[in-house]
Amino acid sequence: MVVMTVPTDAQAQTRTKRVLLAAPRGYCAGVDRAVVTVEKALDLYGPPVYVRKQIVHNKHVVTTLEKRGAIFVDETDEVPEGATVIFSAHGVAPVVHDEAKQLSLKTIDATCPLVTKVHREAVRFADDDFDILLIGHEGHEEVVGTSGEAPEHITLVQSPAHVDEVEVRDPEKVVWLSQTTLSVDETMETVRRLREKFPKLQDPPSDDICYATQNRQLAVKQMAPETDLMIVVGSTNSSNSVRLVEVALEHGAQDGHLVDYADEIDEAWLEGVTTVGVTSGASVPEVLVRDVLDFLAQRGYGDVSPVVAAEESLLFALPNELRRDLKARDGNEAAAKVRHDAGSLH
Numbered sequence: 001m002v003v004m005t006v007p008t009d010a011q012a013q014t015r016t017k018r019v020l021l022a023a024p025r026g027y028c029a030g031v032d033r034a035v036v037t038v039e040k041a042l043d044l045y046g047p048p049v050y051v052r053k054q055i056v057h058n059k060h061v062v063t064t065l066e067k068r069g070a071i072f073v074d075e076t077d078e079v080p081e082g083a084t085v086i087f088s089a090h091g092v093a094p095v096v097h098d099e100a101k102q103l104s105l106k107t108i109d110a111t112c113p114l115v116t117k118v119h120r121e122a123v124r125f126a127d128d129d130f131d132i133l134l135i136g137h138e139g140h141e142e143v144v145g146t147s148g149e150a151p152e153h154i155t156l157v158q159s160p161a162h163v164d165e166v167e168v169r170d171p172e173k174v175v176w177l178s179q180t181t182l183s184v185d186e187t188m189e190t191v192r193r194l195r196e197k198f199p200k201l202q203d204p205p206s207d208d209i210c211y212a213t214q215n216r217q218l219a220v221k222q223m224a225p226e227t228d229l230m231i232v233v234g235s236t237n238s239s240n241s242v243r244l245v246e247v248a249l250e251h252g253a254q255d256g257h258l259v260d261y262a263d264e265i266d267e268a269w270l271e272g273v274t275t276v277g278v279t280s281g282a283s284v285p286e287v288l289v290r291d292v293l294d295f296l297a298q299r300g301y302g303d304v305s306p307v308v309a310a311e312e313s314l315l316f317a318l319p320n321e322l323r324r325d326l327k328a329r330d331g332n333e334a335a336a337k338v339r340h341d342a343g344s345l346h
């Protein structure tokens with residue numbers, strides 16, 4: 001006689017509990033460059049090194065760098081005259097460079113090259129006297145920086161619902177640009193509505209929503225339909241992280257939350273949950289994701305399957321100003337060694 005053991009609900013759930021882990025997730029090339037810039041500047045010049053705004057929008061990164069001697073300020077005039085200041089990955093308006101010059105600050109610009117690309121587009125279209133419709137979130141540092149390149153030509157469009165209010169001088173000469181970290185789908189909906197209103201609307205020369213934002217959203221879209229709970233590691237002021245929660249919920253995840261740290265996960269979120277999706281925003285170090293995976297494993301979610309939506313290999317060179325100073329230091333050290341070696345021969 002064959003005896004079948006029927007699992008209890010709790011046993012069945014324990015066996016099927018799993019995690020879908022998004023790839024890519026976490027650091028993008030622009031964030032990596034910005035964080036390494038502050039680390040190397042601290043090594044090279046010694047603390048304190050001033051950073052205008054949060055270098056990237058992540059609580060853990062900022063507190064870690066603060067402990068090493070970085071001082072984060074909101075405005076350039078908070079930096080003592082003659083000191084070194086780093087501009088964050090989100091970019092700054094030209095007026096900020098002017099202020100820094102007036103205060104004789106040594107500046108290192110860690111603006112992500114993909115944000116700089118959007119700045120250049122804004123300048124070019126403004127020079128050609130276009131009205132520029134910048135899709136983005138009011139007050140976000142990147143939007144403030146891009147708008148500052150051509151304030152008379154740029155109108156901010158925050159969402160599809162705002163399209164009705166948009167007015168331009170010449171509907172024949174209008175182009176849209178965007179913040180780099182928006183929801184791809186919502187942005188396309190805004191563009192669709194703008195084009196209904198302005199049929200001659202021009203597209204940007206290339207995607208403004210960056211590769212990292214797109215890839216992280218793509219992975220979440222693939223995971224969401226199978227996910228009971230999506231945990232996005234990221235800070236509340238991180239635009240791309242907040243978008244990941246929204247994208248997850250729009251594409252079928254039953255529940256979704258943004259957490260800075262594993263200990264912010266509420267045990268109640270896991271009640272009745274079989275599949276947990278895990279991802280992280282572009283400014284999030286991997287160690288914080290590992291902490292979340294450990295937290296989940298301790299609660300029976302030890303089966304982790306990657307969901308790979310894209311491969312990423314992009315890297316950006318450090319800012320020129322910093323590379324120049326690093327090279328000079330290396331040159332001095334090499335010369336000192338030669339002098340020392342020559343001295344020991346005598």
Ligand code: SF4
Binds near residue numbers: 028030031115210211
């Ligand atoms: S999210 Fe995109 S634009 Fe922003 S820093 Fe990363 S690569 Fe650059």
